[in-house]
């Protein structure tokens with residue numbers, strides 16, 4: 001059973017221990033970096049990034065970081081959610097957990113927890129075929145834009 005849990009004093013070390021494979025290292029920042037970014041955002045933004053430990057029953061197997069942008073804040077000039085980081089630990093990949101967790105992320109976004117939105121944006125390295133296929137299966141369409149070397153994709157809500 002996959003669930004999203006708030007990152008707490010009890011589980012944050014587990015989140016920091018999660019690793020992707022060596023080949024995937026260039027596809028995503030470390031969870032340490034992402035949590036540091038969340039802290040900086042927390043000190044400077046109105047709304048904290050939506051960071052969660054992805055759990056299979058009681059075990060932490062992944063991490064996700066999402067955010068909400070108003071039309072003014074958004075690079076794409078529309079009120080939207082973004083999925084900035086999404087990873088499943090290498091020992092738990094290829095077992096359907098990524099798909100289940102991402103479905104849960106979209107379910108959460110569709111409750112509009114931080115405000116209204118018309119779309120979800122994310123980006124991935126051009127060679128990240130697994131991510132491309134996964135996101136496309138949920139209806140994400142590549143916009144043709146490249147952001148920091150990454151392919152941008154959009155889902156209309």
Ligand SMILES: CC(C)(COP(=O)(O)OP(=O)(O)OC[C@H]1O[C@@H](n2cnc3c(N)ncnc32)[C@H](O)[C@@H]1OP(=O)(O)O)[C@@H](O)C(=O)NCCC(=O)NCCS
Nearest residue numbers: 020024027028086087088093094095096097098099130131
């Ligand atoms: C992307 C990621 C989260 C997918 O997690 P996962 O738990 O392996 O995903 P699933 O097991 O649900 O598999 C999803 C699909 O990818 C396929 N897949 C998973 N790992 C694969 C691999 N190493 N090679 C080929 N296909 C793979 C699965 O077969 C499945 O395809 P299907 O829908 O046709 O059955 C995981 O690979 C990951 O953490 N990658 C590194 C970080 C990253 O790239 N994040 C995304 C960009 S920010």
